Structure formats: C-alpha cells, structure tokens
Amino acid sequence: MSLPNAILGLLMYTPMTGYDLKTMIDRSINFIWTAHLSQIYRELGVLEEKGLLTSRIEPQEDRPDKKIYSVTEEGEKAFLQWLGKFPAILSTSTRDEFALRIFFGSKLSDEELAFQLERFIREKKEELALLDTVAEIILTQTEKSGMESERFYWNLLLKRGVAMGQVLVKWAEESAAELREHHKGRKKE
Amino acid sequence: MSLPNAILGLLMYTPMTGYDLKTMIDRSINFIWTAHLSQIYRELGVLEEKGLLTSRIEPQEDRPDKKIYSVTEEGEKAFLQWLGKFPAILSTSTRDEFALRIFFGSKLSDEELAFQLERFIREKKEELALLDTVAEIILTQTEKSGMESERFYWNLLLKRGVAMGQVLVKWAEESAAELREHHKGRKKE
DNA sequence: GAATTCATGTAACTTGTTACATGATTTA
DNA sequence: TAAATCATGTAACAAGTTACATGAATTC
Numbered sequence: 001m002s003l004p005n006a007i008l009g010l011l012m013y014t015p016m017t018g019y020d021l022k023t024m025i026d027r028s029i030n031f032i033w034t035a036h037l038s039q040i041y042r043e044l045g046v047l048e049e050k051g052l053l054t055s056r057i058e059p060q061e062d063r064p065d066k067k068i069y070s071v072t073e074e075g076e077k078a079f080l081q082w083l084g085k086f087p088a089i090l091s092t093s094t095r096d097e098f099a100l101r102i103f104f105g106s107k108l109s110d111e112e113l114a115f116q117l118e119r120f121i122r123e124k125k126e127e128l129a130l131l132d133t134v135a136e137i138i139l140t141q142t143e144k145s146g147m148e149s150e151r152f153y154w155n156l157l158l159k160r161g162v163a164m165g166q167v168l169v170k171w172a173e174e175s176a177a178e179l180r181e182h183h184k185g186r187k188k189e
Numbered sequence: 190m191s192l193p194n195a196i197l198g199l200l201m202y203t204p205m206t207g208y209d210l211k212t213m214i215d216r217s218i219n220f221i222w223t224a225h226l227s228q229i230y231r232e233l234g235v236l237e238e239k240g241l242l243t244s245r246i247e248p249q250e251d252r253p254d255k256k257i258y259s260v261t262e263e264g265e266k267a268f269l270q271w272l273g274k275f276p277a278i279l280s281t282s283t284r285d286e287f288a289l290r291i292f293f294g295s296k297l298s299d300e301e302l303a304f305q306l307e308r309f310i311r312e313k314k315e316e317l318a319l320l321d322t323v324a325e326i327i328l329t330q331t332e333k334s335g336m337e338s339e340r341f342y343w344n345l346l347l348k349r350g351v352a353m354g355q356v357l358v359k360w361a362e363e364s365a366a367e368l369r370e371h372h373k374g375r376k377k378e
Numbered sequence: 379g380a381a382t383t384c385a386t387g388t389a390a391c392t393t394g395t396t397a398c399a400t401g402a403t404t405t406a
Numbered sequence: 407t408a409a410a411t412c413a414t415g416t417a418a419c420a421a422g423t424t425a426c427a428t429g430a431a432t433t434c
Contacts (some may be wrong), residue, residue: 002284002286002289005289006289008316008329009292009293009296012296024336026233027244028292029289029292031283031290032283032285032289032292033283033284033285033289034282034283034284041324042303049365051347057290071292079296080296081292083293083296083297084297084301086286086287086290086305086308087286087287087307088312089287089308089313089316090312090315092286093223094220094222094223094225094286095191095221095222096221097191097275097276097281098275098276098278098281099346099349100191100194100195100218100222101272101275102196102342102345102346103198103209103217103218103342103343103346104272104342105341105345106269106338106339106341106342107198107268107269107272108272108273112273116275119275119278120278123277123279126191126279127231127278127279133302133368149292149295150295151294152294152367152371153291153294153295153297154292156291156294156364157197157288157291157292159360159363159364160357160360160364163356163357163360164353164356164357166356166357167353167355168352169348171348171349171352175345175349178341178345182341186295188369
C-alpha cells in the first residue's frame with residue numbers, strides 16, 4: 001500500500017513521467033523506500049485505472065513519447081488518507097539480510113565474520129559520507145524549487161539516517177572487538 | 190532467498206513442524222525477519238521438493254498429524270553457501286512506512302505529527318523493554334538446551350537492537366522538540 | 379568503441395499478505 | 407462463553423525482482 005502512495009505524494013510536487021519518478025525516488029526516498037522502474041510503471045497503470053492519476057502524452061522525436069502523470073482530486077484524497085494512518089511500530093515487519101547471517105554466526109568462521117564486520121563498517125561509513133551530499137542537496141534543492149516547507153521534515157529524516165548510521169558503525173566496531181576476544185577465548189579451550 | 194535459508198538454519202538446530210517454526214521465528218528472529226505461517230508451509234513444500242528437507246509424519250489423535258521436517262546434507266550445503274554470501278550494504282532495499290510519512294510531513298498538521306512522534310517514542314520504549322526479556326530468554330534458553338555457542342552471536346544482535354532503539358527514541362524526542370519550535374516559528378509568520 | 383542517459387513497457391517469477399477451511403482442547 | 411493453542415493447509419491477491427525488447431544521443 002505504500003509505493004502507490006509514495007508515487008502520489010511525489011507527483012503532487014509536480015507532474016512527471018515514470019522515468020522521472022524513478023530518478024526522483026533514487027535521489028530522495030531511496031534510504032526509506034526503493035522501487036524498480038518496472039514496478040513504477042505497473043503502479044502508474046493501476047493508479048490511472050483507479051482514477052487517482054491522469055496522464056497526457058508529450059510527443060517526442062527519436063525517443064518514446066513522454067507520458068506525464070498528474071494527481072487527480074481523488075488521488076489527493078486517497079494520499080492524505082493514507083498519510084494520516086501511521087503504522088504501529090511493534091507490528092512492523094522487517095527483513096535484514098545482514099543481521100540474519102549474524103544470527104547464524106556460530107556456523108561461520110570467526111575470521112569470515114570479522115571480515116564481514118569490517119566490510120559493514122566500511123560501507124556504512126560510505127553511506128554516512130553520502131548523507132553529507134544529501135544534506136547539501138536538500139539545502140540547495142528546496143531553495144531553488146520553492147520547497148522550503150519540506151526542508152524541515154527532510155532534515156529530520158537526514159538526522160535520523162546519520163544517527164542510525166553512526167550507531168551501527170559503533171556497534172560493528174565494538175562487535176569486531178568482542179569477536180576478537182571471543183576468538184581468543186575459544187582457542188584456549 | 191532468505192526465508193528458505195532461515196528455515197534451513199533453524200531446522201538445523203532441531204527437526205520441527207511448520208507450526209513450531211512459526212512460533213520459533215516469532216520468538217527469535219522476529220526483529221530481523223518475519224514470516225506468515227502460510228508462507229512457511231509453502232517454503233517447506235518447495236524445500237522438500239528440492240531435496241533440501243525431508244519429512245516424517247507423526248500421527249496424532251484429535252489433531253492433524255505432525256509433519257516433522259529435517260535438513261538433508263544437501264540442505265546443509267545450500268544453507269552454508271547462502272550464509273557466506275553477505276549482502277552489500279549500499280544496495281540493500283529498505284521499506285519504512287513510518288519514515289515515508291515523515292517525508293511527506295509538510296502535508297500533515299504539526300499537531301498530528303507531534304502526536305505520532307509521541308506514539309513512536311512510547312512504542313519504541315515498549316520494544317526496548319521487550320528486549321530485556323529477550324536478554325533473559327537468550328541466557329536461560331542457550332544454557333538449558335546446550336546452545337551456549339549461539340549466545341555470543343545472539344547477544345551481538347541484542348545489543349544492536351538496544352542501540353538502535355535507544356538512538357531512535359533520542360531522535361524522536363529531539364524531533365518532537367524541534368517540531369514545537371518549528372510550529373512556533375510558523376505561527377508568527 | 380563502450381557505457382550511460384532518456385523513455386517506454388511486457389513477461390515471468392518470487393515473496394509477502396490476507397482470507398478461508400477444519401476442529402478438538404485448554405485457558406481466561 | 408469467548409479466545410487462545412495446536413496443527414494442517416489452499417487460494418487469491420499484492421508487491422518486489424529479474425530479464426527481455428527497442429533505439430537514438432551523448433559522454434567517457
């Protein structure tokens with residue numbers, strides 16, 4: 001139920017093509033929600049059939065014609081209804097491929113796990129560095145496109161991303177240290 | 190690709206029925222990976238057809254017969270192969286219903302958002318309290334069922350859950366405070 | 379000369395969710 | 407007396423992933 005609503009929400013800023021939506025998603029909510037282009041095209045079709053979107057064709061030479069979608073009044077209503085229905089935290093389903101492998105860590109060698117933790121630390125730090133760029137983008141983009149009212153909320157999420165990233169790096173570093181101790185302890189036995 | 194492997198991994202501890210697996214998942218990896226019972230039965234069927242699991246029937250009166258699954262040698266091999274292939278962090282897909290609504294926060298009233306942040310704080314704190322119980326369960330369960338070698342890895346994940354929960358509560362509290370300031374600022378305009 | 383960008387999608391497959399069906403036993 | 411526990415699933419639908427198809431223009 002969320003991807004279609006994310007699409008509606010983004011299209012409320014400005015009408016766009018499916019392709020535009022994909023690049024916008026990659027540059028905005030990608031840390032929160034990801035989508036494949038094929039999925040976006042499918043959802044656009046569904047939303048138009050339901051009357052929550054309308055499209056107009058902009059002819060092009062050399063390239064496929066653009067199909068530009070805009071949100072209808074009904075679409076706005078549906079979006080706002082969804083927006084107000086926040087999910088319960090405790091019943092939220094999660095899927096964490098990395099953590100799942102840690103759970104079965106006893107079946108991996110300590111060396112392999114140490115290697116993966118180091119990789120995790122490196123990649124999380126890269127992600128944090130990426131968030132610096134996101135900070136700049138939020139600042140400049142909201143200014144030049146008259147979206148100052150969005151800035152506050154986007155910055156909240158940015159801070160959340162930084163805080164989570166930092167705590168995960170800290171956790172992984174401490175875990176790697178503990179793993180070294182654990183490994184020593186097992187060798188003595 | 191992960192649920193079937195989680196199932197294989199759990200069945201390697203001890204053979205179980207689909208129903209048992211569901212309760213075990215709810216009590217162990219639920220913070221990492223969730224699954225519906227119908228999904229588990231489907232995956233068990235697929236895994237058995239592939240020869241990664243075998244089952245034997247334990248007849249019962251009054252209730253449907255138990256179908257107890259165990260992992261074959263091939264199943265172990267497949268599981269260990271999956272276990273070694275850690276995912277890249279930067280290409281990981283996320284879906285966060287709560288954060289997605291914050292992203293569109295400008296379309297909500299500040300009062301509504303404040304209310305939802307307070308609810309978030311309350312529920313995250315409940316989750317943290319739940320993790321205290323998990324800590325006890327890990328301690329007692331690993332001891333009495335000879336799974337001491339798992340304890341270290343499970344505790345790593347427990348610490349990760351606590352650290353993340355705490356940082357999210359802190360973030361939400363700071364966000365709620367900032368929202369109050371932001372609201373005042375907007376009223377003056 | 380190879381990869382990326384722009385622009386549309388379809389098809390097949392895999393996962394995840396919700397609802398339905400059955401039915402005795404135990405606990406609140 | 408209503409709900410939860412045990413125990414099996416099926417069916418239908420929704421959502422996510424991967425591969426395929428087309429093809430010019432631009433950048434490396």
